[in-house]
Amino acid sequence: MPDQLRCDLLLTNTRYLAPDMTIVSGKSIALKDGRIWDIVDQDACPYQGDTVLSGPDLLWMPGLVDGHLHTSQQLLRGRLLDEKPVIWKRVNVPFESRLDQESSRLSALLAAMEMISCGTTGFVDAGGKYPEVYAEVYQAAGLRGRLSVMTNDNPFCPESLRAPSVPAAVERLRAMKGALTGLLKPIYSVTTPTAVSEELLRAVFQAAEEDGVPVETHMNEYASEVTDFIERYGKRPFVWLEDEGLLNAPMTAPHCIFLSQEEIEIMARRRVRVAHCPFSNCGKGVPPTPQLLHAGVPVGLGTDGSAHGGLDLFREMRLFRGVLNVTQGVGTADSSVMPAETLLAMATQGGAEALMEPDLGVLRKGALADLIALDTGVSHLWPTQNLVHSLVESASGADVRHSIVNGKLLMRDRELLTIDAGQVRREAERLFEKQPWLQSWK
Numbered sequence: 001m002p003d004q005l006r007c008d009l010l011l012t013n014t015r016y017l018a019p020d021m022t023i024v025s026g027k028s029i030a031l032k033d034g035r036i037w038d039i040v041d042q043d044a045c046p047y048q049g050d051t052v053l054s055g056p057d058l059l060w061m062p063g064l065v066d067g068h069l070h071t072s073q074q075l076l077r078g079r080l081l082d083e084k085p086v087i088w089k090r091v092n093v094p095f096e097s098r099l100d101q102e103s104s105r106l107s108a109l110l111a112a113m114e115m116i117s118c119g120t121t122g123f124v125d126a127g128g129k130y131p132e133v134y135a136e137v138y139q140a141a142g143l144r145g146r147l148s149v150m151t152n153d154n155p156f157c158p159e160s161l162r163a164p165s166v167p168a169a170v171e172r173l174r175a176m177k178g179a180l181t182g183l184l185k186p187i188y189s190v191t192t193p194t195a196v197s198e199e200l201l202r203a204v205f206q207a208a209e210e211d212g213v214p215v216e217t218h219m220n221e222y223a224s225e226v227t228d229f230i231e232r233y234g235k236r237p238f239v240w241l242e243d244e245g246l247l248n249a250p251m252t253a254p255h256c257i258f259l260s261q262e263e264i265e266i267m268a269r270r271r272v273r274v275a276h277c278p279f280s281n282c283g284k285g286v287p288p289t290p291q292l293l294h295a296g297v298p299v300g301l302g303t304d305g306s307a308h309g310g311l312d313l314f315r316e317m318r319l320f321r322g323v324l325n326v327t328q329g330v331g332t333a334d335s336s337v338m339p340a341e342t343l344l345a346m347a348t349q350g351g352a353e354a355l356m357e358p359d360l361g362v363l364r365k366g367a368l369a370d371l372i373a374l375d376t377g378v379s380h381l382w383p384t385q386n387l388v389h390s391l392v393e394s395a396s397g398a399d400v401r402h403s404i405v406n407g408k409l410l411m412r413d414r415e416l417l418t419i420d421a422g423q424v425r426r427e428a429e430r431l432f433e434k435q436p437w438l439q440s441w442k
């Protein structure tokens with residue numbers, strides 16, 4: 001066997017979701033050196049794989065990317081539903097401030113397990129206290145992602161999370177950047193523009209530009225935050241950032257619910273990457289997504305972390321379709337205001353944008369080999385007259401059979417290969433005995 005015909009993984013006797021959102025059959029996909037090496041006719045496939053995955057009921061597609069999650073809130077699952085706003089100040093930040101390295105490591109392990117199990121292969125974390133601890137876990141798990149430090153200098157912020165000074169905050173971000181390797185890359189962040197000092201906001205955005213690192217911050221998430229911002233700075237958030245010359249670094253902007261037309265135009269011009277978080281946003285408002293897409297703004301999806309209903313992006317797609325249809329589709333009798341193909345593109349290609357990985361989010365020759373396979377033979381997906389529609393209407397993360405990141409199998413037949421799930425469970429139970437507050441945070 002000539003070396004060029006050997007591949008690490010061969011996917012055969014199967015179908016895949018093509019970049020134009022059609023289903024292609026009769027091909028074999030060869031993965032090698034972390035990339036999609038070749039896609040050839042199945043009947044004339046010259047490749048031999050070290051590992052072969054096959055199955056006529058499987059549908060291969062790009063792995064989903066969570067454009068916004070909070071690793072540090074993984075242990076808050078179940079705590080936030082029906083909680084009054086504004087949740088993050090009253091509950092999330094005080095909770096995060098008490099986490100130590102051990103509980104942070106457990107958070108990352110549980111988040112990694114949940115992501116791999118539901119078809120998420122990449123993520124953008126919003127920033128935590130111990131990104132180096134997260135990095136160690138995510139690297140061993142094999143996931144691709146961007147990590148940050150939670151940066152906040154507001155007096156309301158508990159001392160263990162508060163930046164002691166603006167230079168110290170920037171230094172901390174740079175130290176984190178220096179510690180990340182492999183599939184994990186940095187993103188600089190501030191919690192939210194209205195929660196930090198103007199000096200910190202400017203310093204983080206300027207450091208991102210100087211260091212060639214992308215930047216993120218919760219943007220236009222609550223109507224009250226936009227009016228607070230206007231009261232303080234005299235302009236809407238994106239307009240001020242643009243006028244102050246702070247939008248030069250690539251930016252991922254979670255939420256983006258309350259936007260003016262002027263802001264949408266700035267975002268399109270500056271290629272600001274949006275990460276809507278549909279379930280989390282249901283307590284806040286509905287974003288103008290068709291208008292953002294029409295203007296050419298890259299839009300992805302995020303979960304806002306496990307505490308907002310879990311990390312399953314299939315659920316986020318389905319929910320978002322319902323929300324957009326009720327708010328924008330019904331009144332105009334336009335039932336395709338948020339088509340299935342657009343939602344799938346958001347969770348894959350839009351997520352790759354949020355992650356700033358141009359070779360990701362599509363299943364084509366040469367792209368990075370971050371792929372998942374769904375079992376479409378299950379009773380809620382077969383038979384169907386339109387599998388692309390059914391992926392959005394009926395599929396869930398539990399239908400994902402295999403998960404591959406950078407050409408490496410992370411889950412096979414729903415068995416996690418890089419994390420010992422039983423061991424994590426035992427470690428969690430031991431930690432909950434030692435720190436019972438982790439399960440009953442008031």
Ligand SMILES: [Zn+2]
Pocket residue numbers: 068069070126218254304
């Ligand atoms: Zn968030």
